[in-house]
Structures are given as structure tokens and as C-alpha cells.
Amino acid sequence: MRYAILLHYPERSPEELGDALAESQAAFQAYARDLTDAGVLVSGEVWQPSSATTTLTAGDGGLRVQDGPFADTRDQLGGQFVVDVPDLDAALAWAEKAPSVWWGPVEVRPSATHVESGTWVPST
């Protein structure tokens, strides 16, 4: 079963983070290594700040291209890990080790279906 571990947290600049930046990078490195060693990691990604995002909205006047995120909230979706583990308990065991759990909510979302060789296959 595949689960997305979604990391939400308030965005801070490297200047604001200071020493915490190197520390969080090291923590994410260790987390990625642990996930890989356990053979459960499908993919991992940490995104640029939401100021770099672009949102497309279809409306009456056609497609609108907009600067910034779809929802302007305090916590932003900052990254995600997709893991392949047998059940929610196992996914939660990994989610609680996500370094960002100390800065913002970590959401564990089961996958319904995913693409393999161009075809949608059930994730269970």
C-alpha cells in the first residue's frame, strides 16, 4: 500500500532559519537514508517556497495564470515522501520520524491509484 507523507509548515527564509537550516538538512538526509535502507521509499521531494509557485485556474474568460499558491495559508505544503508499506500503522511509524513534524502538521494520505508504465494501477 502506498501512502503520501505530506509535510506542511510555515515558510521561512534561510536567513530566518540560520543554524536551523543546516540542522534540518542533516535531519532530512538521515530520514531519507533510513527510508531507503528500510526499502520503503518510493519518492521524496521538498519544494521551493510557495512564492515560486504558479497556479492555473479555468474560468469564464479562459485559463488564468496566477502567481502564488492556490490557497494562501500560514502552513504551506512544503514537501512529500511517498512510501510503500503494508498499512497505516507502518506509515504512521515513518511519518512520526519526519523531521518537519516539529514545525508543522504531517499528513498521511493513502494512495488510491498510481501510474505504472503508462497505466493506472490500484495502489492497494
Add this chain to the structure above:
Amino acid sequence: MGAVDLSPPADDARTAVEVTVRASYGRLLALLASWCGDLALAEDALADAVERALRTWSADGVPANPEGWLHRVARRRALDALRSSARRTSRPLDDAAAPAAPGADPAAIDPDALPDRRLELLLVCAHPAIDPGVRAPLMLQTVLGLDAARVATAFAVPTATMAQRLVRAKRRIRDARIPFRVPGRDELGRRLPAVLEAVYGAYTVDWARTSGPTVRDSLAVEARDLALLLASLLDDAEATGLAALLCLSSARLGARVVHGVHVPLDEQDTRRWDTRLVEQGEGLLRRAHAHGTRGRFQLEAALQSAHCARARTGRTDRVAVLRLHRALVEVAPTLGARVALAAAAAHVEGPRAGLDLLDPLAGPCRAFQPYWATRGDLLARAGDEAGARAALERAVDLTTDLPSRRYLEGRLASLG
């Protein structure tokens, strides 16, 4: 400048400062904090005094009583800070020398000897008004002088988060005016379990969050130091039992992981155990038992002692171990204790007896890794290979630390 800094007198002064701080940090801080009621202020004042010592001692020589010197200077710094700040305090600050320990004849003791207030400090750190999660970090920082970054690493929390929690706790101690005092026997009896729990928490942190710190980063040694300090400050059966437990348990740290694979207690090479720590633990356990009262930490220490006996006798007294597990579950019926009891019962009464004890735990243990690892082990011994496989696979799925995963995967492979 550099040449001057490296000259021998400066080096001597630096060494003297380092030695004094290492030996007396907690004692000095406890004394300052119990006097002014403000841990952060006491820490700043002491840091200031240390800095001043580095400069002054290299010029004027190391004073005859370095601790007394640091205490005097830090006290003056704290008073200066209190006077210069607009902060109002209704607490009378006695500017005279520190009072001698109650009951002691002031003339009979060294006038420079400093009273020990570390027990008061430990009780403040584990006060009911302090969040249980920050008690152990607070003890490690104030009593042992560990920096926030080191504590944060061991607890797998970002340094800034840990620092913030510590600052908040210290502010709370000051603002709520939590008293630095040793309460009477009855109240002490009620307050002590929280102190012991926090020290134990500092020890178990690396086993709890196993994918985080390695044994090297863990605070096992520091937690043991805290327990030994507590046992020396207080003639109490459980405090002594806890010190015994941490000595005996940490004696086996070097045997827990070999070639990156977890080694269960029964399979550990006893030559890798630290005999000096085993002996120290045994001595403490005898002292604890002399009190003639029973308690959780004494029982856990007695269990460790029963296992450590294998180094001498070559075998484990399974009946004694089972009896201790039963007593422990009576005193502290945690899930972990009940799973361990099932494993101990299986050794004496057979795997089926152990499985009978595990069955009622299935609900609460759904995501409890030790339950599944034990269940897998017992099913394998009972000859149920398919059941063992399923349970061990479940245990692997719930394991996030690599040495334990490797061990369980080895068990799975041995099922054929």
C-alpha cells in the same frame, strides 16, 4: 595576541577553569539558582564568571578555591543584573555569603565549602508544574551543563525547538516562583517518582526513537550520571534502584549491536559487557534492597542483575527471571512489561503459555513492535511457521531502526 594566549600560564588557567566547570557546574548553578530563584539569570551569571575566570586566572593565577571564586563572582554578576534591570523583585536577595548547610556548625566547616542544592534543583526540574516532556532535558542542561544542541540531538528535536522549550520552562520556574527546597518526607515521597521517571526518560530516549540518535549520540552515560548523583544525594530505595538499573543496563550497551545487527539479550556475548559497571550496579542493588521496600526500579534492576549473572554462571535462571517479571507487572502493568512477561513465561512454561499471555494484548498492541517481534518468536518455537512469518513481517513493518530490522529479517530468513 595568539602567542600570549598560547603561553603556559594561560593554558594552566584554561585547564583550571575547564576542570572546575566540569566538576562543579551543576553544584554552582544549583546554588545560584536556589538563591535567586531564576535559572536563566543564574546560568548567565555563571557563564559570565567563567569568562572572567579565563581572563583573570591567567593574569593573577588560579585562586586557592576556584569553586568559591566562581560562586562569588557569579553572585555579584547576578546582583548587578538584577539591580541594573528594571525588573522588580519582591524576593529578598541576601548579599551575604551563602548559608552553610542546615545543622552544620559554621565554625567547623571550611568557610569556602559550598552547600549542595542539586537535589533541590532536580526537584524543581521535575516539579508537577513543569511539562513532563521538558523535565529530563532541563535536568541534563542545568545539573550536568549539557548544551541545548546536544540535548536536542538526543531527543531528535530541532535545536531551536528544544532551546525554546527550555527557556519557557525556566521562565515558568521564575514567574510562578517554584521553590528550591527539599520537602518533608511525605511530600518528598510523592514528588520523587517524577524525578526518577525523568532520569529514566533521559536514559531510554535512544531506545524509544531508534531511527534518530545512535548509541554514541545518546545520553545513556549522562542519564546514568544523573541517577548516580541522585542516589548519592538521597538515601532512597528506588533512587538507588534506578542507579543500579542504569549501571547494569548500560553495562551491556557495547553488546547490543554487532556488525550493524541488533543482538537480543540472551544471545549477547558476555565478554562485551562492562564488568566494572555490572559490579557497581550489583553493589547499588544490594544497598537498595537493604531498605526492605519493593519498587519498580529495584525490580527492573534485579531483572538486569539476573541476566548479567549469565556472565559468571553461563546460564540464566529463568524461574527467577519469570518471578521478577510477574512482580514487575503487578507494580507497573505497562504494555512493554506485559509483553516481556509473556516472553519470560515462554522460557519456563513453553511457548504456548507465553502466547496465552500475549493473546489478550492483541488490541492495544496492534501497532506495538515488541508485541509482534515476541509473538513471531514464540510462534516459531511453537512450530507455527506461517503464523511466525506473519507476525515477524508485521514486526519488520513497524520497525524504523536498521539494526532491529536486520535482526528480524534474519529471523524471517531462518524460518526457511
